[in-house]
Amino acid sequence: MAMLSSRAVVFLILLAGGVQAGGGTSKCKLSVDNQREKKALSLLEPLTNISFKAQTTDGNDSYTYVLQICDDADGVKDAGVIQKDKSGKTVRIGNYNAAEATAGGDWVMLIYRGGEKYDNHCSNEERKAIILISCNRSVAVGELSMIQEKNEKSLDCFYLFELESSVLCADVQPKLSTGSILLIIGFSCLAVYLIGGFLYQRLVVGAKGVEQFPNYAFWSEIGNLSADGCDFVCRSRGSREEPPTYRGVATEPLEEPEERDDHLLPM
Known part of the structure; x- marks a missing residue:
């Protein structure tokens, strides 16, 4: 009415x-x-x-x-x-x-x-x-x-x-702000996702326990995935090659090979 x-x-x-x-x-x-x-x-x-x-x-x-x-x-x-x-x-x-x-x-x-x-x-x-x-x-x-x-x-x-x-008294028409509308839409989508996913996992897939939660494997790894993403973005992954070492010419004279004169001795 x-x-x-x-x-x-x-x-x-x-x-x-x-x-x-x-x-x-x-x-x-x-x-x-x-x-x-x-x-x-x-x-x-x-x-x-x-x-x-x-x-x-x-x-x-x-x-x-x-x-x-x-x-x-x-x-x-x-x-x-x-x-x-x-x-x-x-x-x-x-x-x-x-x-x-x-x-x-x-x-x-x-x-x-x-x-x-x-x-x-x-x-x-x-x-x-x-x-x-x-x-x-x-x-x-x-x-x-x-x-x-x-x-x-x-x-x-x-x-x-x-x-x-x-x-x-003017008739007051309640008005929702843009943020409130977005929040309502977001929570509605989340509710549909959770309820629909739960029913699908339970009735179609036949999951039991916590596995009835939609995309359980993904959400259980969300922490590790977030850490990997942060590590990938914040740390350098390129291979670092050391520049070749410069080798100069030695200043000391090279040691001459020892000459053997055993062949000069009388037999």
């Missing part, structure tokens, strides 16, 4: 939970309409039509945040993220019709702009939500976390959210 991809697993989970398909990420309107942001936004397609919630407590106040990917959060038209307090008052944090999307290797940063303006700080600018969605192979769809509200600055304040999901 073929393994299902992480996106397929999430899709099946959504079907099992009774979540109906909707418009997907096509409802989002990007501030900059380019292919790079469209591609980043398309990675979040399996997470659409899911309502994510996060709760925070600040002293006696508690807030609930609702996030929707490219759809109305808690039914508020065009709102991608909203904030609700204990009294039920709703504040629009950002709109999905003013969105930005940036993708990395295993993450997507989604930005919703166009929220309600601040009352007394951040120079009364519009609120903005930043949602960082990252890979986590252990969960199909994780819980939404509200990290912080950065509102101490005079400009560019934001709400930061974090979400984890396996849909952003």
